[in-house]
């Protein structure tokens with residue numbers, strides 16, 4: 001019987017006591033660029049670390065196992081993985097995307113993507129008719145984030161799969177926000193899953209990493225070929241750090257999520273907070289769809305303050321919580337999306353999404369809930 005997800009965090013598909021030399025329980029860091037050959041035309045299975053490395057291979061296997069993917073490549077960043085994903089498509093390809101994607105994704109689409117003659121249409125993918133209307137005869141894929149970043153829109157993955165099949169498109173999901181512990185898009189028909197491994201997977205705000213996972217046989221070869229060709233692989237040491245981080249993903253996620261739900265409900269009661277966006281709140285418009293396709297709600301909260309001044313004061317006054325970009329780690333962070341993650345998104349688009357001067361995003365960590373609430377309370381006073 002297949003292991004459950006908590007066990008996959010520890011060892012992937014199968015625990016083998018002989019997996020490492022000398023019975024090492026932790027994965028050794030194979031800090032080597034090259035591997036000697038046992039004979040002419042022979043290989044140990046590893047030749048050169050740009051193409052593959054045993055520490056990294058173990059990490060890739062764990063992610064494939066958790067996501068139910070055929071193969072995964074570990075990249076030097078989430079953006080490296082997304083860049084590699086774009087390389088899989090012919091010039092001229094068109095994509096229909098969620099409108100409030102991670103800002104870096106919009107940036108790579110509109111710059112690197114455009115110069116490769118790729119085009120992108122952004123719609124609210126929680127409304128499937130908007131997605132269908134945007135599909136043209138050039139469309140090759142749907143590119144989804146659910147919940148989206150930072151406005152927490154939920155997209156129905158089964159419905160996206162239905163459209164993808166109808167128009168013969170690939171379904172790509174950036175699964176960073178819930179992590180494979182809470183959501184596995186391939187179960188709902190996704191063909192490609194991307195992750196920023198920097199976030200929940202690594203979990204300690206100490207490593208930049210990314211993953212590209214594929215669920216179709218015909219994508220494995222091209223992905224592996226491009227990967228070794230462009231050289232975007234994660235280093236052995238960073239692979240080790242992410243492997244180490246994933247071991248506690250399940251317990252971290254549970255604590256982060258329960259802290260987040262308490263904070264979201266507390267924020268709702270504050271006079272200076274005018275709106276809270278958290279998928280775990282019953283009144284969230286995507287609550288039911290999210291429950292259908294995920295095992296939880298994650299620990300990302302966005303909220304709106306009464307004035308710009310309140311937002312700025314909060315960012316300056318938090319003490320336990322850091323005013324910093326990024327998310328998913330054990331430390332709680334407060335972000336100003338307008339200036340940080342979405343600083344490069346064109347103003348009209350940003351404002352139409354509601355990412356304005358009174359909009360903040362919080363990544364909830366594993367600190368004691370009372371300490372987090374006390375910090376928020378003094379920052380809002």
Ligand SMILES: *Cc1c(COP(=O)(O)O)cnc(C)c1O
Nearest residue numbers: 077078079102176196197198209
């Ligand atoms: C952070 C992030 C990325 C980019 O990942 P990096 O590791 O920072 O390169 C992509 N997508 C989402 C949803 C992210 O949060």
